[in-house]
Amino acid sequence: MSVSSTTPATTAEELSEGGRRELPQKRAKAALSEGKRQERRLGWLLCAPAALVMVAVTAYPILYSFWLSLQRYDLKFPSEREFVWFANYATVLSNGYWWTAFGVTLLITVVSVAVELVLGMALALVMHRTLIGRGLVRTSALIPYGIVTVVAAFSWRYAWTPSTGYLANLLSDGAPLTERASALSIIILAEIWKTTPFMALLLMAGLALVPEDLLKAASMDGASAWQRFTRVMLPVMKPAILVALLFRTLDAFRVFDNIYVLTNGANETSSVSMIAYNNLMKGLNLGIGSTMSVLIFLAVAIIAFVFVKLFGTAAPGSSDEGRR
Amino acid sequence: MATLDTGPRAKLKWGLLDAVVVVFALIPVLWVVSLSLKTTATLTDGNFIPREWTLDNYRLIFQTDQFVRALINSIGIALISTLIAVVLGTMAAYAISRLDFPGKALLVGVSLLIAMFPQVSLVSPLFNIERQTGLFDTWPGLILPYITFALPLAIYTLSAFFKQIPWDLEKAAKMDGATQAEAFRKVIAPLAAPGVFTTAILVFIFCWNDFLFAISLTSTEQSRTVPVALSFFTGASQFEDPTGAISAAAVVITIPIILFVLFFQKRIVAGLTSGAVKG
Amino acid sequence: MADIVLDKVTKSFPDGTTAVHGIDLEIADGEFVILVGPSGCGKSTTLNMIAGLEDITSGELRIGGQRVNDRAPKDRDIAMVFQSYALYPNMTVRENMAFPLKLAKMAKEEIDRKVGEAAKVLELTEHLDRKPANLSGGQRQRVAMGRAIVRSPKAFLMDEPLSNLDAKLRVQMRTQVSRLQKQLGTTTVYVTHDQTEAMTLGDRVVVMRGGHLQQVGDPQTLYDRPVNLFVAGFIGSPSMNFLPATVEENALRCPMGELALDDRLRRLLTAADAPRQLVLGIRPEHFEDAALVDQAGKGFTFTAPVDLVESMGSDKYVYFSVEGGPAVAADLEDLAADAGGADVPHDRANLVTRLSAESRVRGGQEARIWMNVDKIHLFDPSSGRNITLQEEEPAGVAAS
Known part of the structure; x- marks a missing residue:
């Protein structure tokens, strides 16, 4: 009962049809009907503005940035502009300040993301499972997410300022923001406060994917609350956790606002973003500033790559695109 | 994780946990409010609750051009950026979730890259480009990067919303005689409106929040936004001690956020979770 | 009103x-044709191509x-009812019902009249101002139908329109769909995976599998x-029932015993140049309790242990399992996969029979079956x- 295949003949016909363009209803290309071409055109048309803006404001500048990083270019001495290949990279990479800032950035990133993961998970569980006041908890948790970082940073700064702050008075000794260890702790605290809710929301989306029946089955099977959490919930939530970690890690690596307000980078508390900014805006050194920009970009790219390749983080939006 | 426990003890336990969360979230905000209401004399007493109340700080900042101008800039820039980003994002998200065309995967990839992009890497080149093109220290000079970084957010959130609208509805509209554009306008757009609105809130919060671009790409009151103006209050000559003024200004720019959160909590949560985690 | 002709229509994906x-399929004007087959057989794709929602790769x-x-x-002037109602x-x-008419820029009074008429036919008049969310499943289904009929299109396409209804309502709506189609006389192409629906609704049924037509014909012929x-x-x-059968000298050996080969069968086997191993198929209603058959000599009688008796009131389904293993063929595996891939023990074949209600057959006992x-x-x-089927005139149009 096999039906005779019509493919070869039809294909030939299609091709010859392709040549006859004078007939308006004939298709210019085989297998592309009017509707399909319309759809393509519309797709491109709709995406073009967004794509253009994104490319114009990121791709071009980052290439331009790379070009600048190969030059000696100090706005204080514009006449000394000169192409120096990778000399700027040598300068930056052999500079102690850069590596200190890099270390500070890594420290802030690792500690804050680690703490946020734990706190965020706890917060997600509370938001997801609380029996009372769910709306209240979710609303409150959104406030740190929504608040302007600079505002929050000022709040923490004044809280720790001697005599002004309610927290500074709790600790007897001096000004915590002027000592490196305590200042870094405060920066990390401010970061954690601000972004734990975001982490928690992402994790909550993962929690929602854990079927209630699965937890019930596990408890019937004799699993304790902790075992249900580690053996049932965590494995199901793994993709959500990895995505949340990826986003927060990259975000924490860009830390700038909190440091700017809390310490302004004093006492070796600068992050890489801070010193890149300072080189540019205070030092007016475009060459070095651009070099740092490129290096930060590379660092971020490496972090993202590690997450995606090593941990198999599924990039959001990559697996789907369902037409029905 | 009391799966089966809903008794009064469990409620008490959850009540306590809720209280911890609420306190954790609100203390820094209440602290700024408290500072803004303190009189100059009691500003440095270190008390969490003011002993003497005053609205002087608010009166003061609204009299200074520095703050009022920055507020106008913040509002204007954030609104315009939001509007453009949401319109462009809606178009792109619709195409991504509904149409089939070559280059779609690339666009999704590019927006993902931008979502992860370190903004500081753009500061130096944009600083130079904007100086050369005359965009430096203007509204468009900030609006452009804001749109760029808001677009991935808008595209993800909106695609997630569009995907919730049954594909059949659009097919049905086509069968009923609608063109693609009519199907969008008459069927999809009304259904997508809540999603678009949610996205607008998220994008607005993002633009409202930015500090790095605002401080790097502006130099005068002409286009400085409030977060930047705040940081310039420090040591500014017209206030002896800027703490009260900064706090008052901080409270003012926190008000819209609080309002959004209070009225649209459900939507913001839905928007953030649907857009970000789908893998 | 129009006929629909598919001429070597092919759909390939990138x-x-x-x-x-x-x-190839010709659907006459006013005909009610059912496309039926397991999921993935291409029936929905075919319907979407007729609708214009999917491109036709080749053919006309x-x-x-x-x-x-x-x-x-929108330029084909056909209406569609979706499984999800859309x-x-x-x-x-x-x-909802006025939407296609508005898009067609019809005058307001005309629209009101047509919507009113359609609502009356479908008994939706008192629900006209409600939103779909406030309607029951059956009502939604009727609104979907209403939206299709208001514009009096050339043809209706229906994509499993009843499969979201519960069993009872589905039977009820089935008759309503059928009556409506007869009343309007509009060419209709109806897709379903449910063979009962296919058998009861259509003038003609098209059975599809793997993107190929298997057989086209009226339900009884199929x-x-x-x-x-x-x-x-x-x-x-x-x-x-499908059972393995082996052709021997003068008989056909199957799990129930040896059937004598009569002239007709022998001629058919020779004509078809048939292999020795065959699959024997027989429907459940072609068995009977031997005690209730007058001329037992005409058929074949065998004895087998009864597994299970299901009394339906009007008749009895009696299940046997017979020695000799189930029939093996690629087609049967496809069917089993479609039915849910039930794992049958491989050393016995199951036999389903439909016997008269008067039969006294009991589970666990031996029964004599004709x-x-x-x-x-x-x-x-x-x-x-x-x-x-060989020697006789081709019944229905076998594909190719």
Whole structure:
């Protein structure tokens, strides 16, 4: 009962049809009907503005940035502009300040993301499972997410300022923001406060994917609350956790606002973003500033790559695109 | 994780946990409010609750051009950026979730890259480009990067919303005689409106929040936004001690956020979770 | 009103898979045609191509004599009812039904009149100002139908329109759909995976599998004279029994015993150049309790232990398991996969019979069962072809 295949003949016909363009209803290309071409055109048309803006404001500048990083270019001495290949990279990479800032950035990133993961998970569980006041908890948790970082940073700064702050008075000794260890702790605290809710929301989306029946089955099977959490919930939530970690890690690596307000980078508390900014805006050194920009970009790219390749983080939006 | 426990003890336990969360979230905000209401004399007493109340700080900042101008800039820039980003994002998200065309995967990839992009890497080149093109220290000079970084957010959130609208509805509209554009306008757009609105809130919060671009790409009151103006209050000559003024200004720019959160909590949560985690 | 002609219509996807392989089908004006088959057989793709929602890779589609391959759905003047109903949730019932007319720029009074009429036919008049969310499943289904009929299109396309309804409502709506179609006389193409729906609704049924037409014909022909194993097994519920059979000197050996080969069968086997191993198919109603048959000599009688008796009131389903293992053929595996891939023990074959209600057969006992040998079908296990149809005039149009 096999039906005779019509493919070869039809294909030939299609091709010859392709040549006859004078007939308006004939298709210019085989297998592309009017509707399909319309759809393509519309797709491109709709995406073009967004794509253009994104490319114009990121791709071009980052290439331009790379070009600048190969030059000696100090706005204080514009006449000394000169192409120096990778000399700027040598300068930056052999500079102690850069590596200190890099270390500070890594420290802030690792500690804050680690703490946020734990706190965020706890917060997600509370938001997801609380029996009372769910709306209240979710609303409150959104406030740190929504608040302007600079505002929050000022709040923490004044809280720790001697005599002004309610927290500074709790600790007897001096000004915590002027000592490196305590200042870094405060920066990390401010970061954690601000972004734990975001982490928690992402994790909550993962929690929602854990079927209630699965937890019930596990408890019937004799699993304790902790075992249900580690053996049932965590494995199901793994993709959500990895995505949340990826986003927060990259975000924490860009830390700038909190440091700017809390310490302004004093006492070796600068992050890489801070010193890149300072080189540019205070030092007016475009060459070095651009070099740092490129290096930060590379660092971020490496972090993202590690997450995606090593941990198999599924990039959001990559697996789907369902037409029905 | 009391799966089966809903008794009064469990409620008490959850009540306590809720209280911890609420306190954790609100203390820094209440602290700024408290500072803004303190009189100059009691500003440095270190008390969490003011002993003497005053609205002087608010009166003061609204009299200074520095703050009022920055507020106008913040509002204007954030609104315009939001509007453009949401319109462009809606178009792109619709195409991504509904149409089939070559280059779609690339666009999704590019927006993902931008979502992860370190903004500081753009500061130096944009600083130079904007100086050369005359965009430096203007509204468009900030609006452009804001749109760029808001677009991935808008595209993800909106695609997630569009995907919730049954594909059949659009097919049905086509069968009923609608063109693609009519199907969008008459069927999809009304259904997508809540999603678009949610996205607008998220994008607005993002633009409202930015500090790095605002401080790097502006130099005068002409286009400085409030977060930047705040940081310039420090040591500014017209206030002896800027703490009260900064706090008052901080409270003012926190008000819209609080309002959004209070009225649209459900939507913001839905928007953030649907857009970000789908893998 | 128009006829619909599919001329070697093929659908391939960019990834290289082909969903529909050059099918030919002519649907007459006013005809009610059912496309039926297991999921993935290409029936929905075919419907979408007729609708214009999917491109036709090659071949030609003509509606009312005109080639419409390149026309957008809106220019084909056909209406569609979706499985999900696809009611616009932001519009009331009235607005939903008026939507196609508004798009056609019809005058307001005209729209009101047409919507009113359609609502009356479908008993939706008192629900006109409600939103779809406030309607029951059956009402939503009727709104979807209403939206299709208001514009009096050339044809209706229905994509499993009843499968979201519960069993009872589905039967009820089935008759309503059928009555409505007869009343309007509009050409209708109806897709379903449910063979009962296919049998009860259509003027003609098109059985599809893997993107190919299997058989096209009226329901009775499909039931009585299936061209191959797949159609035989797909149509009918409970489905046809398939047993292994071996051709011997003067007999056909099957798990129930040896059937004498009569002249007709012998001639058929020779003509078809049949292999020695065959699949024997026989429907459950072609068995009877031997005690209740007058001329037992005409058929074949055998004894087997009864597994289970299900009394339906009007008759009894009696299940046996007979020695000799189930029949093996590629087609049967497809059918089993479609039915849910039930794992059957491989050393015994199950036999379903439908006996008169008067039968006294009991579970756990031996029973003497009569089988109507005239009704057996013999299939070639490798090609699936029904050998028993050979000599006679082709019944229905076998594909290719």
